[in-house]
Amino acid sequence: MDKTIELVNSVKDIHAMPSVIVKALNIMKKPTASMKELGDIVMYDQSLTIKILALVNSAYYGFSQQISSISIALSLLGMVKVKNIIVAVAMKPMMSNQGDKELWKHSMRVAAGCEYLANVTKVMDSDEAFIAGFVHDVGKMVLHMANEKLYNKVLDAVRDGADVLDAEKKYFDSDHVKTGSLMAKRWQLPILLANIISYHHTPSLSSIPLPCNLVCMVDKLVQDNFNPSTLDKDFIKTLGIDFADIEDLRNTIMQKSELLISELA
Numbered sequence: 001m002d003k004t005i006e007l008v009n010s011v012k013d014i015h016a017m018p019s020v021i022v023k024a025l026n027i028m029k030k031p032t033a034s035m036k037e038l039g040d041i042v043m044y045d046q047s048l049t050i051k052i053l054a055l056v057n058s059a060y061y062g063f064s065q066q067i068s069s070i071s072i073a074l075s076l077l078g079m080v081k082v083k084n085i086i087v088a089v090a091m092k093p094m095m096s097n098q099g100d101k102e103l104w105k106h107s108m109r110v111a112a113g114c115e116y117l118a119n120v121t122k123v124m125d126s127d128e129a130f131i132a133g134f135v136h137d138v139g140k141m142v143l144h145m146a147n148e149k150l151y152n153k154v155l156d157a158v159r160d161g162a163d164v165l166d167a168e169k170k171y172f173d174s175d176h177v178k179t180g181s182l183m184a185k186r187w188q189l190p191i192l193l194a195n196i197i198s199y200h201h202t203p204s205l206s207s208i209p210l211p212c213n214l215v216c217m218v219d220k221l222v223q224d225n226f227n228p229s230t231l232d233k234d235f236i237k238t239l240g241i242d243f244a245d246i247e248d249l250r251n252t253i254m255q256k257s258e259l260l261i262s263e264l265a
Contacts, residue, residue, distance in 0.1 A: 003172070003173040003174045004174040004178040004179055004182055005182065007142055007143065007146045007172065007174055007179055008142055008179055008182045008183060008186070010146050011141075011142050011145045011146055017187050018090040018091065018094065020041060020045065020048070020086060020090045021086060021087050021090045021091070023041050024038060024041055024082075024083045024086045024087065025083070027041070028079065028080075028083050033079065035074055035075060035079055035082075038074070038079055038082055038083065038086075039070070039071060039074050039082075041086065042070060042074065042082065042086070043070060047089065048085075048086060048089055049070050051085070051089055051263065051264055052070065052073055052074070052077070052082070052085055053067065053068070053070060053073055054263045055085065055260070055263045055264065056073040056076060056077060058259060058260075058262075058263045059259055060256065060259040060260050060263065061076075061077075063076060078127075080127040080128075081127055081130075083131075084111075084127060084130050084131050084134070085264070087131060087134065087135075088107075088108065088111065088134055088264060089264055091104070091107075091134075092104050092264070092265075094141065095107065095141060103137060103140055103141065103144075105261055106137065106222065107133070107134050107135070107136070107137055108134065108257055108260055108261050108264070109218075109222040109253070109254070109257040109261070110133035110134065110136060110137075110215065110218050110219050110222060111130045111131070111132075111133035111134035111257075111260075112130070112133075112253065112256050112257035112260050113133060113218035113221060113222055113253040113256075113257060114129035114130060114132060114133035114214055114215055114218050115127070115129050115130040115133070116252070116253055116256055117129070117214060117217075117218065117239070117253075118130075118214065121239045121240060121241070123210055123214060123239060124210060124211050124214065128192060128211070129211065129214060131193065132192060132193060132196045132211055132214075132215055133196075133214075133215050133218060133219075135184075135189070135193050135196065135197060136180075136196050136197060136200045136215050136219065137176060137180070137219075138176075138180045138183055138184070138197060139175070139176035139177060139178065139179035139180025139181070139182075139183060139197065140176040140179075140180075142176070142179035142180070142183060143168060143172055143174075143175075143176055143179060146172070147171075147172070150171045150172060151171075153167075153171050154167045154168050154171055154172075157170070159225075161225075164176075165177065165201060177197070177198060177199075177200075177201060180197040180198070181194065181197055181198040183197075184197045184198070191208075192208065192211060195207065195208050195211070195212060196211060196212055196215050199212045200212055200215045200216050200219060201216065203216050203235075213232065213235045216232070217231060217232065217235060217236070218253065221246075221249070221250045221253060222250070222253060222254065222257070226250060228243075228246055228247075231243075231246065
């Protein structure tokens with residue numbers, strides 16, 4: 001059996017996507033989808049209600065008035081942002097409790113960074129950029145849950161300077177791109193998200209390289225051991241960003257993402 005299939009099959013707990021995400025995605029697929037339908041999911045989930053109210057009143061969105069009504073909060077955020085928040089909150093236990101405890105935070109940093117850059121550069125829809133950044137490393141959950149001890153060896157190797165894919169291949173005979181790609185197929189994720197998961201380390205191989213490049217860039221920007229030399233300067237230039245400003249851009253993204261993490265944690 002192919003090692004990637006074997007790894008994914010060994011992890012029973014993540015074969016099913018959280019039901020609240022399934023409900024939200026199914027509603028969003030409907031041509032006649034309404035905010036009321038999406039709102040009903042939120043209003044029957046106390047945790048989601050509290051987090052959305054906290055977020056809509058936070059500096060992350062910067063609305064001028066204090067908002068205490070969940071229906072007003074949802075209408076201000078819009079359907080896609082609400083769906084993105086549902087996904088981020090519902091995936092947190094799966095990522096944090098059963099996977100690498102820093103994985104959810106990293107995913108949120110990449111999500112916030114992609115959303116911010118998409119807004120500034122207009123290279124893609126900012127709401128799509130957020131969810132694309134959030135799901136990019138979903139394959140790491142599989143590796144951690146398949147064998148926590150080996151996964152910790154991968155993390156140690158990466159901290160010592162090893163390439164993450166090389167380290168994963170060494171210990172698992174597979175990597176998070178391959179396991180993530182298989183999960184994307186099993187979860188029937190949209191083509192955009194499946195491409196991000198499959199090609200965020202090799203954007204040029206994707207049929208839709210722009211969003212993959214964006215996620216790849218932000219993924220590198222938010223690393224603790226960030227090294228500017230790893231960035232694609234040609235892609236940065238196409239975004240209209242001066243490479244000399246890259247540290248300021250990184251600081252802005254980190255500040256925005258920490259606001260989001262603090263409200264949704």
